[in-house]
Amino acid sequence: MSQTPERLLIVCPGRGTYTQAEWGSLTRYAGDADWLARFDAQRREAGLPTLSQLDAELPFRSRLHGRGEHAAPLIYACALADLLAIDRERYEIVAITGNSMGWYIALAAGAALGQEAAFELIGTMGQMMQERLAGGQLLYPWVDEQWRPRWDKRRELLALIERLHGEQGAELYLSIELGGMLVFGGNEVGLSRLAEALPPLERFPLRLHQHAAFHTPLQREVRDAARQRLPATPFRAPEVPLIDGRGHIWTPWSSDPVALWDYTLGDQLVTPYDFTAALRVGLREFAPDRVVIPGPGTSLGGATAQALIQLGWQGLDSKTAFQARQAEDPVLIGMGIEAQRRRVVG
Known part of the structure; x- marks a missing residue:
């Protein structure tokens, strides 16, 4: 059988x-x-x-x-x-x-x-x-070391790009919900400002090279x-x-x-x-x-x-x-x- x-x-x-x-x-x-x-x-x-x-x-x-x-x-x-x-x-x-x-x-x-x-x-x-x-992508995690969700951290990250978007020509968007990470898409001004605002964490924030701002209005x-x-x-x-x-x-x-x-x-x-x-x-x-x-x-x-x-x-x-x-x-x-x-x- x-x-x-x-x-x-x-x-x-x-x-x-x-x-x-x-x-x-x-x-x-x-x-x-x-x-x-x-x-x-x-x-x-x-x-x-x-x-x-x-x-x-x-x-x-x-x-x-x-x-x-x-x-x-x-x-x-x-x-x-x-x-x-x-x-x-x-x-x-x-x-x-x-x-x-x-x-x-x-x-x-x-x-x-x-x-x-x-x-x-x-x-x-x-x-x-x-x-x-057009634009690029940046990756940043929002889970803890055991990959457990930190929903407060996720909310903070989304609030951050909402605050930076539109300031001094910055364009920033959520690009991909990627498990315990968020992928952000934006123009160069926006990604630079975001990278400066994010706390350094091991290899993050990570800029994804030769990636455009996929899944965004750009x-x-x-x-x-x-x-x-x-x-x-x-x-x-x-x-x-x-x-x-x-x-x-x-x-x-x-x-x-x-x-x-x-x-x-x-x-x-x-x-x-x-x-x-x-x-x-x-x-x-x-x-x-x-x-x-x-x-x-x-x-x-x-x-x-x-x-x-x-x-x-x-x-x-x-x-x-x-x-x-x-x-x-x-x-x-x-x-x-x-x-x-x-x-x-x-």
Whole structure:
């Protein structure tokens, strides 16, 4: 008698997850894949270095590999390699979400876009963001050392950006609700003033280099240009439920493809992305056994764990409790960690 497949919630990674440590991972896991050859051909025709070249031939340089037109497609390809490797006999993917750019990957993972259509979307958006590079992002935590919520601290941080916004030309907005951290977006004046006002805390405040002010009104120009350049035609209802940056569920039986396009190239670009809400909905509505983050990298793991602790999922109430559970029987699988990747691949 066959065993009932475990239920997985997939969390797709966003920008900043392909670093020097991940250089070579795409070649290792998908070097001979037909889809990678097609992606490479498209980039070659566009006069861009291929993903295979970036991952294996061109030595890693953050100024090159971190550019939007290279970083975004690399991250998508690495995540796609991991998603295709998951053993579908032992695991059932019950819902898919992502962080920021991870929403575009989620569209492909849930078949709301075909592989090539998602590649075009991701490459185009990465290039447009890089060319305009309107504003930037800054990251700051609001949880304690055990990753437990400090709601008063969160309120203070939101009040701070509200106070600084508009002073001496400063523009500041909440960009992403990222587990136990807040990502702020703004112009250079605003980010500089915010960095001066925030108490130094280990490596924070952390400026995210080569990141525009994603999910803020500063991206209106990118939004308008993207809607002109990228049609709704390739969009379709997903085959697996998708959870967007508001916590809204797009189901296979009730999703309007045009509305999905409208959100992706509309509100998603200029309003805050609530990654924590997306996780909350995924956990409560779909009751997964485990949460899986495809690669590249492991940087999204901490924020996801912090969100799980906030939600008290499976009794997790601290960093210590989370680490003990991970050592015993991981509920959060980061495919960027080889030992954890082996647990879910076919």
